[in-house]
Amino acid sequence: MRIPRIYHPETLPASGIIMLSEEAANHVGRVMRMQVGQEVLLFDGSNAEFPAIISNASKKSVEVDIQERRENSVESPLDIHLGQVISRGEKMEFTIQKSVELGVNTITPLISERCGVKLNADRFDKKLQQWQKIAISACEQCGRNRVPEIRPIMKLEDWCSEPYDGLKLNLHPRASYSINTLPAPVSKVRLLIGPEGGLSAEEISMTETYQFDEILLGPRVLRTETAAMTAITALQVRFGDLG
Known part of the structure; x- marks a missing residue:
């Protein structure tokens, strides 16, 4: 199963625990109904991606533990x-x-x-x-x-x-x-x-x-x-x- 990719509107750290934005948390927690221990792949617009694991989840908030920062550009040269x-x-x-x-x-x-x-x-x-x-x-x-x-x-x-x-x-x-x-x-x-x-x-x-x-x-x-x-x-x- 493909790991869900989630946009985070603020600059992400290379590792550590963060709270997802309200919109991202709603998508992960309410729409996708993801649970603690499941993986997500975050990105913040910096042309990198951040593998993370959900560490806490409720109807109103989702907390994730970022594992690393990984450079991964798929941008066109044009x-x-x-x-x-x-x-x-x-x-x-x-x-x-x-x-x-x-x-x-x-x-x-x-x-x-x-x-x-x-x-x-x-x-x-x-x-x-x-x-x-x-x-x-x-x-x-x-x-x-x-x-x-x-x-x-x-x-x-x-x-x-x-x-x-x-x-x-x-x-x-x-x-x-x-x-x-x-x-x-x-x-x-x-x-x-x-x-x-x-x-x-x-x-x-x-x-x-x-x-x-x-x-x-x-x-x-x-x-x-x-x-x-x-x-x-x-x-x-x-x-x-x-x-």
């Missing part, structure tokens, strides 16, 4: 920053979950002209917290020990105008070049994925102003969540650690 125009409901959650599994380092939710999601500031804050939890859960599942950052929501042009020293890509169905034709090597990519209705002509022109290269994935029009997964996978195959 640094991908995904700029995703916010999609409706579960589509955005799916995009965040799967992009984390595929090795994306940073995700910035974007607002564009045709973005179909309209939320006030409070709702956006709650969404950010929810999306960050999804990223953490994806790390627990896929074995990553470094948690990708979900940045605050930005307007499309503000994100495009940020200084960046890597390759900047925008998917476009009429582009002349594909990911396979990009020159190697590439170590950093800022990838823009538009909304379900696509970017407007003005927005496409704006991305060109900020030196985004247009690329084509194939002859078929893909949904926004499919486009993100396909592009990330293709980039990881070409420049990262897939394949």
